[in-house]
Amino acid sequence: MSDQQKPPSRDTLSVWGGEDKKDFWERSTQVPVVHSVSFGYADMDEWLDVALGEEPGHIYGRNTNPTVAVFEEKLRQLEGAESVTSFSTGMAAISNTLFTLLSPGDRVVSVKDTYGGTNKMFTEFLPRLQIEAALIDTTDHDAIEAEVAKGCKVLYLETPTNPTLKVLDLKRLATAGKSVCATVVVDNTFATPINCNPLELGADLVLHSATKFLGGHADALGGVVCGSEELVHRIYHYREITGATLDPMSAYLLLRGMKTLHLRIRQQNESALKIARYLEAHPFVKSVFYPGLESNEGHEIAKRQMRGFGGVLSFTLQGGYESVKALLPCLHYAHRAANLGAVETIAGPPATTSHVECTPEERAAMGIPESLIRYSVGIEDTDDLIADLEQALAAAKSPVR
Numbered sequence: 001m002s003d004q005q006k007p008p009s010r011d012t013l014s015v016w017g018g019e020d021k022k023d024f025w026e027r028s029t030q031v032p033v034v035h036s037v038s039f040g041y042a043d044m045d046e047w048l049d050v051a052l053g054e055e056p057g058h059i060y061g062r063n064t065n066p067t068v069a070v071f072e073e074k075l076r077q078l079e080g081a082e083s084v085t086s087f088s089t090g091m092a093a094i095s096n097t098l099f100t101l102l103s104p105g106d107r108v109v110s111v112k113d114t115y116g117g118t119n120k121m122f123t124e125f126l127p128r129l130q131i132e133a134a135l136i137d138t139t140d141h142d143a144i145e146a147e148v149a150k151g152c153k154v155l156y157l158e159t160p161t162n163p164t165l166k167v168l169d170l171k172r173l174a175t176a177g178k179s180v181c182a183t184v185v186v187d188n189t190f191a192t193p194i195n196c197n198p199l200e201l202g203a204d205l206v207l208h209s210a211t212k213f214l215g216g217h218a219d220a221l222g223g224v225v226c227g228s229e230e231l232v233h234r235i236y237h238y239r240e241i242t243g244a245t246l247d248p249m250s251a252y253l254l255l256r257g258m259k260t261l262h263l264r265i266r267q268q269n270e271s272a273l274k275i276a277r278y279l280e281a282h283p284f285v286k287s288v289f290y291p292g293l294e295s296n297e298g299h300e301i302a303k304r305q306m307r308g309f310g311g312v313l314s315f316t317l318q319g320g321y322e323s324v325k326a327l328l329p330c331l332h333y334a335h336r337a338a339n340l341g342a343v344e345t346i347a348g349p350p351a352t353t354s355h356v357e358c359t360p361e362e363r364a365a366m367g368i369p370e371s372l373i374r375y376s377v378g379i380e381d382t383d384d385l386i387a388d389l390e391q392a393l394a395a396a397k398s399p400v401r
């Protein structure tokens with residue numbers, strides 16, 4: 001056998017990435033939660049070297065923390081990035097990244113279907129700083145390319161989108177972004193590093209709401225950005241000053257969740273595809289949005305750039321919003337909540353979940369039906385979930401009066 005080992009797979013990195021256990025305190029097998037605001041030094045030269053970033057070490061908790069550093073390193077390895085930094089939430093990762101990269105007079109090109117909070121950044125907060133955001137129809141790659149060709153500082157992408165699971169061709173759009181020297185940013189929350197790695201497809205920065213699939217247990221908020229040393233350092237510097245720092249306890253919970261990331265995603269990919277096929281064949285279901293379906297507009301692109309199609313799908317019913325209201329309470333195995341990516345199945349309409357920040361008119365303009373149900377598949381038995389949908393669809397079809 002050759003002594004040249006193949007690089008570890010992402011399954012192995014989910015478990016071992018960043019966990020250099022020999023460095024853990026008192027030989028603990030699990031990463032210690034370092035609840036300390038500051039780190040002391042007796043030697044002034046060493047203190048200064050660490051403070052100036054010339055030697056590794058920690059100074060103050062707003063900047064860095066040992067538990068948080070392990071979380072960051074696991075993500076860096078999973079996304080195959082040069083560098084990484086973390087945040088208190090996904091929106092902190094997104095807003096800090098945009099504020100780092102953009103100045104008054106700059107232009108950002110993005111799509112209409114970004115996450116609700118991101119959309120608010122583009123329509124409310126960036127315009128206040130004279131930063132223009134051109135939001136293009138998510139399904140029209142030619143129109144996105146044409147808008148990028150006019151010049152922009154940032155091309156901001158998200159795929160698959162929330163909540164209608166539209167797919168963007170990352171290789172094609174990253175090429176367009178590069179041709180005008182834009183920084184290409186991708187929100188990879190829905191795909192996760194198990195299903196897709198945007199940096200390999202030409203993106204400059206990949207970010208996540210770690211709150212969702214990465215943590216996977218709906219018990220901790222967090223965000224992360226990966227990319228080149230140069231870009232990430234600028235974003236880290238902005239964050240260390242603005243202070244949207246990830247808490248060590250949250251970092252610990254996210255790390256614990258990530259050890260099963262690959263197993264959860266595999267199960268969720270498989271279940272979501274089966275459930276999407278089941279719903280597509282159900283007479284009371286009007287339309288199903290899931291890139292794994294051959295009938296889906298984004299299927300061919302998704303097949304090229306994703307290893308699995310993800311754990312979130314959405315669907316509309318024949319009866320409109322009234323039948324959504326009838327169906328949701330009938331589901332036994334769906335937490336009715338504004339979240340996704342957890343071990344439990346979670347269901348809800350966009351009006352109270354992804355796009356709660358938007359008005360009905362804004363949602364309509366984004367092409368999000370009010371009668372949509374977003375269904376984030378958990379790790380329950382697939383047949384149990386389908387049986388649950390079956391009885392709820394039957395009940396919603398003929399409500400008891």
Ligand SMILES: *Cc1c(COP(=O)(O)O)cnc(C)c1O
Nearest residue numbers: 089090091115162189209211222
């Ligand atoms: C939830 C979510 C966010 C925001 O993340 P928070 O951790 O809630 O701030 C951003 N992008 C996508 C795609 C999301 O689903």
